[in-house]
Amino acid sequence: MEAVVDTSSAVAPGSDAPGVDRKERIVRTIFLFAIPFIMISMMFATYMSTMHSPHPRGMPVAVIGSDAQAQAVGEQLHAASGDATEVRAVASRGEAVDLLKNRKIVAALQPPAAGGDAATILTAMAAGASQATTAQQLLAPVAIQQQWTTTVDDIAPLPDGDRAGIAVLFAAMGMMLAGYVPLSMLLGGLPHLLRLRRFLPLLAGWSAATSTIIWLILGPIVGAVDGHYLTFLGIGMLATAAVGLTQLLFTKVMGPFAVLLGMLLYVVFGMPSSNLAVPVYSMPGFFQFLHGILPLPAAGEALRSALYFEHRSIAPHLITLAVWIIAALVLCLLKERSASGTTIPGAPPVTDPDAKLPAFAGGPLRSKRFRYIAVPAFPLTILTVVVGVMSFSMHDPQPHKIPVAILAANPAQADQAADGLRQRLDGILDIQVATSVPEATERIRDRDIVAAFALPTERGGTATLYSSSAAGYSQQTMVRSIFQQISAAQQMPLATNDLTPLHTTDTMGSNSLYVGMSWIMSGFLIMAVLRGGAPHLRRLRQFVPYLGGWAIGMSVWLWLLFDVIIDAVSGPPLAMIGFGVLTILAVALATGVFTRTLGLPAIIPVMAVMVMAGVPASGGGLSIYMVPELFQPLRHLLPLPAAVDTARSLTYFGGTATGHNLLIIAVWAGAGLLLNLAIDRWLRRRERRTDASHPSIALETSAARVDTGQVEPANAY
Missing domain, CATH: 3.40.50 (Rossmann fold)
Known part of the structure; x- marks a missing residue:
């Protein structure tokens, strides 16, 4: 979702610039719509396929003891769990605790002492709450078969301020955002800063500042972390530098399309391989391999080691980040010294740093001073919203009412x-x-x-x-x-x-959340892309046909992806597609109200309301009765909760109790339509005033529109 800023180099559909023939216009239009299509497809195809039915795969556990009883229990555990576990024997409880703290095993079963019947399951919730729970579920049946009573000994409990164990997840995710989002802004607004000699000192200061902000949010503000500022500063600077330098390399080679590769590595592949939300041992082997390679797992596991395990086993993760930094730095140097030198695809063709450029794609020309403020402010605001809202809503789930x-x-x-x-x-x-x-x-x-x-x-x-x-x-x-x-x-x-069990293809009950989020993101991403890549589409009648085709096409594609290809969602096709079309259109129209008046920066409040507040209000992951109470009224107001509940109802409850959800979507669509019509009238009045007061400017602007199909940047809204 943060990558929408990278549509700045897209050429508007229907552009009639001199020398651009019809075939080239069609190609450019396809590329413009391909950006959000690829983003949404790769994100939700990966998340849905890996997380709709996670199950243990080679989860390392131990049985304590060296006698015949311990050996028999280990064999029984292996026979009962099959490939779900990798069972090892350890001689003593102390050895098992060491392995747990070093995260070499996820749990251990200690059989009763001679003559007793009280067994103990050792876990470490700080190594992953979901992982510890899954391990208990694997070990407990073996103890029950032996007619033992069991107690759980958590050797590394989570702190009271972070009972869900999400602090390291959102901290690491914030570091990824801080590393890769700013590069798109620099490419379009401050391309002269992409030289290594200018970029490196800026990256050092930026890494320190964003790491401090992440710690402030998770620590003093939210209360999920107590102290550890220097830990956040050190690991944060390493992680942000690793991602920032790598994204600089991608940008030097791929230009604006670098965001797609960056998003794939840091977020799409990074999340399922991170071991921060879902156990990595419940992911396919490919993601278990990526766990030891990608920056997101390295940053999260390094923080986990420092916060909860006395820095044990932190070195491999720090080395991973260092390797990314060194490799990216060397390759960037080689690129700058190659035949292509400092040429970057898609960068504005200017050599003077003081030349006026748009700070945001599709926006008016701005001074260098303005861009120095706006360019870092945009990713910094996104970082603050994502880490702040999500950590506040989920760090301490408590049941209420x-x-x-x-x-x-x-x-x-x-x-x-x-x-x-x-x-x-x-x-x-x-x-x-x-x-x-x-x-x-x-x-x-x-x-x-x-x-x-x-x-x-x-x-x-x-x-x-x-x-x-x-x-x-x-x-x-x-x-x-x-x-x-x-x-x-x-x-x-x-x-x-x-009464209504979850399907075997939806064991966590999260499929409806991914369906709803895919509809919401399809709606607001397309308006961000059109605002950045096609600012000449100024009137509702001009872009509504694009929205209609996009909504229908994306809804059909998402149904095919989730139902036919992945086989994770089994709701009635016509109802699922129809509600998806309405939701995408409603969100797009509502988003257009902001992007048409405020420009591309408007996607931040839209994202904050539609996604960041919508997720905890939806009950699609954590129950609405376990997040702060201020989100409860929002479930009756926002599109995402309505979309999630409808997807859930169509899949499991025959579509019952969805009338209210349809009304919510209709209100958003109606309000968006009326406000866009009002914006059309406002734009017409503004143009008439400009024509009356500045005839020469009006004549030049009209000529520009005829020749290029675009507005002058200075007059862009």
């Missing part, structure tokens, strides 16, 4: 149980009373409540907890944990009933 219903054989019993739970769990659960099981289960399927707790119908009977993993895996896990504790305290057996 989860709507659940209580069922009992008679209303009085249900009311009494509900009152008792309200006193004990006030603020955590929103307790309601249902009159029947069919009523409660229907409300669960309509996503009005998360779960229903049915009390036993007789003394000593079994209670039942109804929920739906398809409505939200994280919230189902939370309510099950809560009611299992309640039932255990009451010595009441508890049965669980998953």
